[in-house]
Amino acid sequence: xxxxxxYRAELQGSVGGLSRVYAITVEDGHSFCRIDQVKDxxxxxxxxxxxxxxxxxxxxxxxxxxxxxxxxHLEKYIGSNEDWDLSEKILKDICNELDLNAKVCEGEAxxxxxxxxxxxKDAIRQRNSNSNNTT
Numbered sequence: 647x648x649x650x651x652x653y654r655a656e657l658q659g660s661v662g663g664l665s666r667v668y669a670i671t672v673e674d675g676h677s678f679c680r681i682d683q684v685k686d687x688x689x690x691x692x693x694x695x696x697x698x699x700x701x702x703x704x705x706x707x708x709x710x711x712x713x714x715x716x717x718x719h720l721e722k723y724i725g726s727n728e729d730w731d732l733s734e735k736i737l738k739d740i741c742n743e744l745d746l747n748a749k750v751c752e753g754e755a756x757x758x759x760x761x762x763x764x765x766x767k768d769a770i771r772q773r774n775s776n777s778n779n780t781t
Contacts, residue, residue, distance in 0.1 A: 681732070688740050688762070695764055708766045710746045712737055715760070716753035723757055734760045 679687050699705045714734050715723050723730065737760050741748040748762065755761060 713754035
C-alpha cells in the first residue's frame with residue numbers, strides 16, 4: 647500500500663464539492679502474485695474492502711465496475727492477449743462467484759491489466775471509489 651500526494655489544478659467543485667483542490671492524497675495498492683494465487687488474493691482484498699465499508703455503514707450502497715480492454719484498440723495495452731484473456735476471465739469468474747453484479751466497462755482497463763473498482767456513496771450521497779487493480 648502506498649500513500650502519495652498528487653498536485654492538480656482542479657476546477658471548483660470537481661472533487662467532492664471542495665472549493666479549489668491543488669493537492670490530494672491518493673492511496674493505492676498493488677499485489678504481485680503467481681497466477682495460481684490471483685483468485686485467493688482478490689477474494690482477500692474483497693474481504694478487506696467489505697469489512698472496512700461495513701464498519702463505516704456504507705456496504706449496502708455500492709456498485710462494482712469491471713474494467714477490461716478496448717477490443718478495437720488492443721495496441722494500447724501491454725502484455726500478451728493470452729494473459730489478458732486469462733486475467734479478464736478470472737475477474738469475471740470472481741465477480742460471478744461473489745455475486746458482485748459488476749458492470750463491464752470496455753476500454754477502462756489500465757494499460758497493464760483489467761481491474762475491479764468498488765464505487766461507494768458517502769454519508770452525504772456523493773460517489774467515492776476504492777480500486778482494486780488486478781492483472
